Amino acid sequence: MTTSTTTTVTPQEGVRLTRYARGGGCACKIPPGELEEVVAGLTGRTSRTRPAGELLVGLDSGDDAAVVRLPRGTGGRDGTGGRAVVVTADFFAPVVDDPYDWGRIAAANALSDVYAMGGTPLVAANLLAWPRGALPLDLAREVLRGGLDVADEAGCHVAGGHSVDDPEPKYGMAVTGTADPERLLRNDTGRPGTPLSLTKPLGLGVLNTRHKATGEVFPEAVRTMVALNRDAAASALAAGAVCATDVTGFGLLGHLYKLARASRVTAVVDASAVPFLDGAHEAVRDGHVSGGTRRNLAWVAPYTDFGGTGEPARLLLADAQTSGGLLVAGEVPGAPVIGELVPAGAHRLVVR
Incomplete structure (x- = not known):
């Protein structure tokens, strides 16, 4: 591990937020195989009256957000319904100890679903879920401030929300x-012959797991997680791409x-050809692999030809990312x- 990329810090007021989290960021998602069993039979359904227009993207393909075409006369310059509404929600327990950074990461991650569409x-x-009897509300304010700052960067309004008293802090x-x-x-629009591009390096999951275990801080990982996928999405669209997804809790694979x-x-x-953050390979070597990453690998393994790819590389390719980049079918x-x-x-899947 490159020592220049890590530091050890004392969290605000001596509180390590990650100690209150059972999982780690997007690694705490319900395993993909179990989730698909839960929603089986719930796909392909739309409102019988369809007051809000045509559902373009729903549960069927497990895409990043729902998309509804606005009814005729309510959108587009020509009044023909030329706009669509994109809706998503995302939240998770602390992935880093710094409350402001956690807020920024969670906001960038939630916004990413819109960019990915x-x-x-x-x-x-x-x-916001907050253990008000265990953690100071000043820390919650820092979390919200981080989210607000990233939303401001995105040009996105933040208007209210919902909060509950919960033993495990969560934000999104x-x-x-x-x-x-x-x-x-x-x-669902990928076509043979199309290259695959990845706009952020992998390794966020194993570095966050190491951070939770040791208190080491990885500034490069934090910068990667708080970076918006706005420019990547704009570049993909400008290049004519029609197929993409963001890489989060289910890992690249x-x-x-x-x-x-x-x-x-x-x-x-x-x-x-896959890029990785500094320290990611060392984190796997030292055993800092989340349960979510191992479940990801177990899920895709029956459908994947790994050839001679060893387990450390497989784990990194399945590493549960938090606020990862876009995976674009196109250059x-x-x-x-x-x-x-x-x-x-x-x-x-074929890994070579």
Whole structure:
């Protein structure tokens, strides 16, 4: 591990927020296989009256956010319903000890779902769970301040929200945005022959797990998590991309599997081309791997040809990311190409 990229700090008021979290950021998601069992039979359903317009993206493909085309006469310059509403919600327990950074990370992560659909965030509502008898409310204010600052950077209003008294602190946002319904980024529109680009390096999960265990702080990881996916989404759209997803709790392989399955293609990953944060390989070597990452790997393994790829590399490719980058079917300026989509074969994923 590169020592220049880490520091050890004393958290505000001596409080280590991650000690109050059973999971770690997006690694605390319900495992993907279990979640799919829960929502089985609930997909493909829309309102019988459809007062709010046509549902363009729902539960069917497990995409990043819901998208509804506005009814005729309520959107678009020509009054023909040329706009769509993008809706999402995301929250999680502390992934870092600094409350302000946690707020920034959680907000960037929630906003990312809108960017991953090709949309622009418009307004967000805070979602806060706080153990008011165990943690000072001043820390909660810092969390909210961090979220507000990132929303300001995104040009997104923050208007109220909801809070509950909870033994485990949690924070995130419900976000509403807008998009051009004819220029969405979806996970079911991938086509063979398309390269795969990744806009942020991997390793956030294992570094956050190390941070929780040791108190080490990884500034590069924090900078990566608070960075908005706004510019990456704009670049993808400008390049003509129509297929993308963001890489969060299910890891690169989990989200890529969902994309390949929804698009009915096979995804080939060049493991040597995937970028990683400094210290990520050392964190895996030292055993800082979350249960969420191991569950991700177990979920995709039956559908993946790993060839000679060893377990450390497999774990990093399945590492549960928090506020990760966009995975785009297409070339994005400045982002490495890590593989390609090919016609469907014996496996949905191939790692070479």
